[in-house]
Amino acid sequence: MSFARFPSVRRADLARVWSLAWPLIxxxxxxxxxxxVSTGAIGHLDxxxxxxxxxxxxxxxxxxxWAFGFLRMGTTGLASQAFGAEAxxxxxxxxxxxxxxxxxxxxxIIALRGPxxxxxxxLLDGSTVVQDHARDYFGIRALAAPFALANIALLGWFLGLxxxxxxxxxxxxxxxxxxxxxxxxxxxxxxxxxxxxxAAVIGQVAGLAVGLVLAHRMLRRIGGRFEQxxxxxxxxxxxxxxxxxxxxxxxxxxxxxxxxxxxxxxxLGEVTLAANAVLMxxxxxxxxxxxxxxxxxxxxxxxAIGGRDRRRFDTAVRAGTLCAVLVAVLMAALYALFGGxxxxxxxxxxxxxxxxxxxxIWAVLLPVVSIWAFQLDGIFIGxxxxxxxxxxxxxxxxxFVGAGLPLIHLxxxxxxxxxxxxxxxxxxxxxxxxxxxIRALAGxxx
Numbered sequence: 001m002s003f004a005r006f007p008s009v010r011r012a013d014l015a016r017v018w019s020l021a022w023p024l025i026x027x028x029x030x031x032x033x034x035x036x037v038s039t040g041a042i043g044h045l046d047x048x049x050x051x052x053x054x055x056x057x058x059x060x061x062x063x064x065x066w067a068f069g070f071l072r073m074g075t076t077g078l079a080s081q082a083f084g085a086e087a088x089x090x091x092x093x094x095x096x097x098x099x100x101x102x103x104x105x106x107x108x109i110i111a112l113r114g115p116x117x118x119x120x121x122x123l124l125d126g127s128t129v130v131q132d133h134a135r136d137y138f139g140i141r142a143l144a145a146p147f148a149l150a151n152i153a154l155l156g157w158f159l160g161l162x163x164x165x166x167x168x169x170x171x172x173x174x175x176x177x178x179x180x181x182x183x184x185x186x187x188x189x190x191x192x193x194x195x196x197x198x199a200a201v202i203g204q205v206a207g208l209a210v211g212l213v214l215a216h217r218m219l220r221r222i223g224g225r226f227e228q229x230x231x232x233x234x235x236x237x238x239x240x241x242x243x244x245x246x247x248x249x250x251x252x253x254x255x256x257x258x259x260x261x262x263x264x265x266x267x268l269g270e271v272t273l274a275a276n277a278v279l280m281x282x283x284x285x286x287x288x289x290x291x292x293x294x295x296x297x298x299x300x301x302x303x304a305i306g307g308r309d310r311r312r313f314d315t316a317v318r319a320g321t322l323c324a325v326l327v328a329v330l331m332a333a334l335y336a337l338f339g340g341x342x343x344x345x346x347x348x349x350x351x352x353x354x355x356x357x358x359x360x361i362w363a364v365l366l367p368v369v370s371i372w373a374f375q376l377d378g379i380f381i382g383x384x385x386x387x388x389x390x391x392x393x394x395x396x397x398x399x400f401v402g403a404g405l406p407l408i409h410l411x412x413x414x415x416x417x418x419x420x421x422x423x424x425x426x427x428x429x430x431x432x433x434x435x436x437x438i439r440a441l442a443g444x445x446x
Contacts, residue, residue: 017300018323020296021292025293060134063252064116072159073381074384075160076295077160080302081302082160082306083162083302084304092219092225095219096226098156099153106146106150107145110143116138117142140201144204147201150211151204154170154215155211159295160298161218166211169210170214178203181199181203254397256397257396257400258280265413271352276413278343279360279417283367290331293375294378295378297382300320301379301382304382313439331367332364332368335360335364376435383438385434388437403418407419
């Protein structure tokens with residue numbers, strides 16, 4: 001199976017993908033940009049332990065938070081397929097189920113935030129000071145869990161209904177407020193790590209308020225009604241659980257890969273950990289930019305499969321991939337030209353700047369390697385073929401750790417980044433092996 005067998009991409013196909021993708025790209029970019037602002041605010045304080053603490057605290061929170069990323073990805077796939085089948089009542093039911101799960105899981109995270117932090121940090125290398133800062137950060141940030149999980153469920157639902165502009169509005173509110181408050185609470189109030197954490201909490205609360213208003217508008221537009229019988233339909237609930245279970249396992253593997261990178265960074269010292277936290281801003285920025293096309297592909301692929309439309313599937317995949325590759329090359333070029341300047345903006349600590357610059361080449365290389373994994377993720381999520389995603393990610397994680405341990409021993413920090421690049425490549429290869437099965441779901445011949 002080859003992309004070369006697809007029909008050629010028309011301008012109308014590219015325009016359709018772009019109309020869906022540009023609000024997603026802008027909304028996605030607000031996430032790493034607020035991370036960059038937070039890193040910059042902490043990175044210009046006089047001790048790298050602050051930056052290391054936020055890096056480890058964010059890692060622990062993201063591990064927990066994105067473990068429930070199925071609330072976004074699963075909701076997108078199920079909502080887009082219901083939308084393609086013109087089943088308004090099921091579109092409503094998908095949202096209701098996702099919000100109930102978000103509330104339950106978020107409340108559980110708050111109740112267990114102490115043991116979660118203690119257990120996670122006991123597995124991570126880092127000085128006592130760094131771990132204390134990380135614990136303070138996570139303890140506050142976890143208070144936002146119900147709001148944050150509800151927000152990603154809403155975002156997935158908006159995306160499934162191909163209303164990416166509402167997703168943009170929601171994310172701008174969350175992350176714009178977060179960025180502004182991070183600067184004010186750190187420099188104006190003097191709260192350092194705690195200030196960055198409280199900024200994130202307030203941003204999520206405000207974002208949920210706006211998201212619910214936007215969802216109400218969408219519900220009036222699509223029609224249908226909420227039915228208790230449909231909400232509790234065992235077959236549909238089971239289908240959602242299966243999809244979410246597989247995405248949960250897959251996401252835990254992704255987060256474990258990032259945790260392995262940061263843990264090995266911490267083992268090499270505070271400066272290495274801080275430098276790699278700065279370099280991860282580059283990867284996060286490009287990932288969220290490229291993911292806009294993957295998410296647009298999710299929505300169109302899901303609708304194509306719901307409507308059994310092979311041509312729409314093929315054109316969505318090809319147009320989305322073409323646009324994403326162009327963006328990946330652009331991001332790599334920008335990092336090569338202006339990476340040193342970006343590092344200087346993110347931290348004022350000379351030793352951290354020097355180490356980050358020494359390893360900048362990996363940040364330049366990553367976008368053109370990782371784009372294929374992101375785009376294939378979008379195709380599989382839209383198709384709700386999550387078992388294949390799970391299996392591919394398990395294999396990729398094993399390959400990452402297996403390659404990483406000897407490479408780190410031989411090459412130190414360069415070994416960490418070489419293994420991470422291989423991880424992204426393995427994700428793409430393992431998913432592509434399953435690709436013909438996914439295309440067959442849209443109907444027609446292979």
